Amino acid sequence: MNPSGGEIPKDLRGFLEYYEQAHPREFCRIEKEVDPRYEAAAILTKLEQARKLPILRYEKVKGSSFPVVTNVYSTKKKIAASIGADPRRFRQTYLAAMENPIPPRLVTGGPVLDQTISQDDFDWKDFPLMTYHQGDAAPYLTAGMVLAEDPETGRTNASFNRLMYQGRNRVGIFMTVGKHLHEMYSRMEDQDQPLPITICLGSHPAWALGALHIGPYGDDELAIIGGLLGRPVEMIRGDLPGTIFPAEAEIVFEAVIEPHIREEEGPFCEFSGYATGRGLRPVVTVTSVHLREKAIFQDICGGQHREHLVMATIPMEANFYRTIKGAVPTLVDVHVPAPFSLIVSIKKRFPGQAQSAMLAAFSSDIYLKHAIVVDEDVDITNLQEVIWAIATRVQADTDILVIPGVRGSSLDPSCGQQEGVVTKMGIDATAKPSLSAFPKRNKVPRDVLDRLKLEDYVNLEEL
Ligand SMILES: Cc1cc2nc3c(=O)[nH]c(=O)nc-3n(C[C@H](O)[C@H](O)[C@H](O)COP(=O)(O)O)c2cc1C
Ligand SMILES: [Mn+2]
Numbered sequence: 001m002n003p004s005g006g007e008i009p010k011d012l013r014g015f016l017e018y019y020e021q022a023h024p025r026e027f028c029r030i031e032k033e034v035d036p037r038y039e040a041a042a043i044l045t046k047l048e049q050a051r052k053l054p055i056l057r058y059e060k061v062k063g064s065s066f067p068v069v070t071n072v073y074s075t076k077k078k079i080a081a082s083i084g085a086d087p088r089r090f091r092q093t094y095l096a097a098m099e100n101p102i103p104p105r106l107v108t109g110g111p112v113l114d115q116t117i118s119q120d121d122f123d124w125k126d127f128p129l130m131t132y133h134q135g136d137a138a139p140y141l142t143a144g145m146v147l148a149e150d151p152e153t154g155r156t157n158a159s160f161n162r163l164m165y166q167g168r169n170r171v172g173i174f175m176t177v178g179k180h181l182h183e184m185y186s187r188m189e190d191q192d193q194p195l196p197i198t199i200c201l202g203s204h205p206a207w208a209l210g211a212l213h214i215g216p217y218g219d220d221e222l223a224i225i226g227g228l229l230g231r232p233v234e235m236i237r238g239d240l241p242g243t244i245f246p247a248e249a250e251i252v253f254e255a256v257i258e259p260h261i262r263e264e265e266g267p268f269c270e271f272s273g274y275a276t277g278r279g280l281r282p283v284v285t286v287t288s289v290h291l292r293e294k295a296i297f298q299d300i301c302g303g304q305h306r307e308h309l310v311m312a313t314i315p316m317e318a319n320f321y322r323t324i325k326g327a328v329p330t331l332v333d334v335h336v337p338a339p340f341s342l343i344v345s346i347k348k349r350f351p352g353q354a355q356s357a358m359l360a361a362f363s364s365d366i367y368l369k370h371a372i373v374v375d376e377d378v379d380i381t382n383l384q385e386v387i388w389a390i391a392t393r394v395q396a397d398t399d400i401l402v403i404p405g406v407r408g409s410s411l412d413p414s415c416g417q418q419e420g421v422v423t424k425m426g427i428d429a430t431a432k433p434s435l436s437a438f439p440k441r442n443k444v445p446r447d448v449l450d451r452l453k454l455e456d457y458v459n460l461e462e463l
Contacts, residue, residue, distance in 0.1 A: 008084050008229060011111075011248035012202045013296065015082045016069060019055060026078070028054040035062045036139065041132040044071065044301050053306055057296075064128035066297040073208055073300070073311035082205035083228050094209065094228070094318040102226030104156070107234045110247025117289040123168050124286075127251075132302045135275035136268050139165045143300040144199040144253070145211045146173075148184050149242040150218065156235075156244055157181060158211035158221040162302070163199070164265050169286040172265030173257060174277060177420055178366045178407050180217050185257050185282065194256035196240040197284070202250025202298040204229065208311050214319040214365050239288060251297065252290045258283050269303040271312070272339045274413045320344070320361055320368075327360035328353050335380040340369035340409060343380040348430050358401060358426030367409045372427045375435045389429040393438070401426035 009015040020027040034040050040058065047053070053074040061068050073079050080087040129139035141163040149156050157180045163171040175182040188195040200207075210225035226232045234247040238254045245252040265281035300307055313336050320334040320342060330347040337343060344357050354373035361371050374380060374389045394400070408415065408422030415422045431438035454460065 009082065009204065011204050012069075012072075012250060012298065015205060016055065016057070016072075016296075019078065019081065022081070026054045026075075027057070029057045029059060031059050033060040033062055034058045034068075036064070036068075036128045037131045038133075040068070040070065040130055040299070041301055041303075044305060048306060061128040061297075064126065064297070066128055066295060068128055068297045068299050069202075070299040070301060071307050072205060072298065074307045076310060076314065079205050079209065079311065079314065083230075090314060091318050091321060094314060095322060097224055097227030098213070098215070098318070098322070100227050101220060101223030102230070102232050103220065104222040104226060104235045105232040107236060107247050110234060110236055111292045112245065112247055112249045112252055112290045113236065114293045115291045115295075117291070119169060119287050122286055122289055124165055124171065125168070128297055128299075129165050130299055130302075133269035133275065136302070137164060137264075137266055137278070140268060140302060141165075141171065141199075141201075142302050143298045144201055145203065145207060146181055147198045147200060147244060148181055148195055149244060150184060151188075151242060153218055155218060155220045156222050157184060158207070158213075158225075160208075160211055160300075162268055163284065164268070166263065166283065171284050171286075172263055172281050173284050174265060174268070174281055176366075176410060183217060188257075189259040192259055194258050196238070196243045196254075196256050198238055198243050198245040199253040199255060199284075199286075200245050200249045201252070202296050203246050203248065207233075207246070209315055212312050212315040214315060245290070250292050250295045253286050254288045254290075255284045255286045258285060270411045271302075271304055271308045272409070272411045272413065273304040274411075276411050276413050279419070316365065319364055323364035324357050324360045327356040331357065332376045333380055337381075337383060340367055340412060342368055342371045343386055344371065344373045345376050345378055345380050346373060346430070347376045348434060351433060354428040354430045355401060355426065358428075362403070362406070362424055362426070366407050368424070369408050369412065369422055370425050370427070372429055374429045375431055377435065377441065378429075386429070390427060393429050393431050394427060399428040399432075401428070 009018050055072055056070050058068040076087040076090055080090050085093040129141050131139050144163055146159050146161050147156050159181045162174045166172050185195045206225050206228040210221045213221050213224050222233055235244050236247050237244055240254055243254055261283045262280035263283050266277040267275040268277055269275045316336050317334050325331045328346050330349055332345040335343045342361055346357055357373050358371045362368055378389045379385050403424040406424050410420035412422055
């Protein structure tokens, strides 16, 4: 059930229809033609500056016949509404789906098979790939969810990977070293084989949460999406061996990542806030395309925009919560305030637990670079309080853990000679030896606060 009491929408279109009707002020149809080169990104940027985060539907995008939707995941409220969850309890909903996965169901047909374009008739130029920021090397597709099947386990991995226009049926792909898609690709390349994939656009928002799941290699991300939806996702087998795609997607590209080919990819303005990542990277060749009638092309604006940060943070925080809770049972909360950064609050019972929390966090997400651990009296969403805890509870010679030479994000512009190898830092900003033994925080007595009525002393209206 969604918050209005109706059924959970079955697909992206169903969600967009529901949301436009339920929240018309958060849904904006743009009739005027928009240029995919910078203009779409400029509209989004200006709206963000005005603190507006509606779903945008561009009816006419220059050079393409597809309508484009963007900003679908721009707030927790929108994503939560798609699965009928309470946005304030989203973490519990996500964790419950991880613990109660529902395996996918194979079907033989579905709306995505309305139309098929063959390899010879396909041209990326017919699709509205976007150029967002100055410094982007070429038009990009960022909302493509890459599905790949592990040949040994038969389980499907899902991830978002930026794809750069290179030619009629070729795009460059960026796969972070150490992430699962890169591992699958490497296993196939070791055998001189291409990795067959599908690139899926325009699925129910639960798909994005599953694709951004962070867990061990081999976790079935389709089953987590099923868990979020409360029903199995319906999948169709593709023409290439090992390819699989959702029956309800708007557009699906069947493709292979070629072995032993590397071409220039990037730079691209990334969520880190920088134009980074120029390098020699693998190449994807499209072999066929399936589309629904009146297909909608989904876009996620590249760079440091709300949508990317909001959608990625939900699964990331759920993963940190689950793994740290395993090491420190008195974990209170986790918060990801910026790229590569984590703040954790714990109720420290024993010395060393802040370090246990850091190590659990570092080992469960290669992107994490800085972890700050505070006591439960600190509001971790208030960065000023966190800095205060560091200022008053940390001595750098004993409370900072530095781990050099660890795999991190290759998009970290501060890493040295070796791309993607970083120094990790944990800051134990808990009170030592314990909060109860530490000087007390300033507090006006509770009973005085409770009994005193401010309006007896000042006129608040006049202040
Ligand atoms: C919009 C968007 C674009 C992304 N682009 C990339 C990318 O180009 N390369 C990459 O390695 N990860 C990218 N990510 C992050 C991965 O999708 C994410 O780390 C995912 O959990 C990886 O899954 P895997 O470890 O199962 O392969 C992107 C995430 C989002 C939200
Ligand atoms: Mn994975």
